[in-house]
Amino acid sequence: MSVTALIVAAGKGERLGGDIPKQYLPIGGKPALRWAVEALAGHPSIDAVRVVVGAGQQDLASAALHGMNVGDPIEGGPERSDSVLNGLEAISEGAVLVHDAARPFCPPEVVDRLIAALDKADGAVPVLAVADTLAQGAAFLDSPVDRKRLLRVQTPQAFHVEDLIYAYEEAGRSAATDESTVMLAAGLKVATVEGDPMLEKLTTPGDWARAEAILSSRLV
Ligand code: C5P
Numbered sequence: 001m002s003v004t005a006l007i008v009a010a011g012k013g014e015r016l017g018g019d020i021p022k023q024y025l026p027i028g029g030k031p032a033l034r035w036a037v038e039a040l041a042g043h044p045s046i047d048a049v050r051v052v053v054g055a056g057q058q059d060l061a062s063a064a065l066h067g068m069n070v071g072d073p074i075e076g077g078p079e080r081s082d083s084v085l086n087g088l089e090a091i092s093e094g095a096v097l098v099h100d101a102a103r104p105f106c107p108p109e110v111v112d113r114l115i116a117a118l119d120k121a122d123g124a125v126p127v128l129a130v131a132d133t134l135a136q137g138a139a140f141l142d143s144p145v146d147r148k149r150l151l152r153v154q155t156p157q158a159f160h161v162e163d164l165i166y167a168y169e170e171a172g173r174s175a176a177t178d179e180s181t182v183m184l185a186a187g188l189k190v191a192t193v194e195g196d197p198m199l200e201k202l203t204t205p206g207d208w209a210r211a212e213a214i215l216s217s218r219l220v
Contacts, residue, residue, distance in 0.1 A: 001094050001095050002047045002095070003048075003094060003096075004048045004091045004096050004161075005040040005041070005048070005050070005097045005156065006087040006091060006098050006099065007033070007037055007050070007051045007052065007099050007100075007101050008083045008084055008087065008098065008100060008101060009021075009023045009036075009051055009053055009054070009057075009076075009101035010052050010053055010075075010076020010083040011023065011076075011080065011102070021054070022102055022202050023036075023101035023102050024057075024060045024061075025202075025208065027208065027211045027215060028212065031063075031064040032101060032102060032104040033051070034068070035104035035105060036099060036106065037049055037065060037070060038068075040097065040106060040156070041069070041070070043108050043111050045111060045112070046097070046111065047094075048071070049070050050071055050074055050087060051065065051070050051073050051101075052073070052074045052075070052083045052084070052086060054075075054083075055075060055076070058073060061073050074087050080177065081173045081174055081175075081182065082173060084168075085173065088165050088168075092161060094160075095115070095159065095161065096160075097114065097156040098155060098156060098157050098159070098179050099155045099157075100155045102201045102202045103154065103200070104202065104211060105198040105199065105214060106196075106198070106199060107199075109196075110126050110193070110195065110196050110199065113194060114158040117191040118158045118160070118191075120191065121189045121190060122163045122189045122190065123157060123158060123163065123164070123179070123180060123183045124157070124159075124190065125153050125155075125158075125180045126153075126155075126193055126195030127151040127152060127154065127193070127194070127195050128151070128197070129150075129151065129152075130147045130151070130152060133147070134150065153178060153195075154195045154199045157178060157179050159179060159183065163183070166186065166188075167179070167182045167185070167186035167188055168182055168186075170185070170186035171185035
């Protein structure tokens with residue numbers, strides 16, 4: 001079974017502000033997107049890497065991916081699920097690891113766990129337990145939430161391409177923030193594997209300081 005990593009990098013990064021989308025901001029002098037591609041392209045079980053790029057971001061993408069073997073960029077869409085579907089149409093068979101460009105560091109062991117789990121399920125995702133106390137509320141706390149069964153779901157997420165296309169056909173394009181949501185909506189079975197703190201998504205300015213610290217501790 002061939003395995004393709006599909007890296008979605010077509011977001012505008014609006015929550016962060018600034019002119020340059022977050023996936024192109026540098027960590028240790030290298031754009032986040034390039035770190036994400038390098039982490040997956042170097043894995044022995046991954047046969048190919050494709051990147052989904054936003055309209056108008058082609059120049060940023062070609063500078064970030066200079067010299068890398070990722071084929072032609074695939075054009076993204078207005079929502080994340082549009083970008084993923086465009087990517088799936090370009091891949092069409094085998095297994096796919098859908099990954100956020102905004103998660104620059106992916107330990108190889110996570111990919112090993114995902115590919116092993118995909119043998120026994122329709123999909124597999126990395127998860128972390130919740131450490132903080134959880135509650136509902138706004139200005140005042142309303143009610144506590146039992147955190148025992150809650151999980152933080154990361155990417156990369158592994159699927160058989162045809163199952164994920166089927167799930168999108170069943171569940172429809174949506175504002176889903178990941179593919180596990182779409183798979184569950186279509187009634188498919190998604191296994192969990194242990195995630196990794198290194199896979200935290202870059203979202204707020206402080207996340208770049210954390211990413212730089214990861215680099216300088218030479219864990220990558
Ligand atoms: O905005 P958020 O952090 O949830 O985005 C997750 C990933 O999805 C990012 O890597 C972003 O570039 C990508 N994305 C995309 N197309 C969109 C929106 C987000 O490829 N329309």
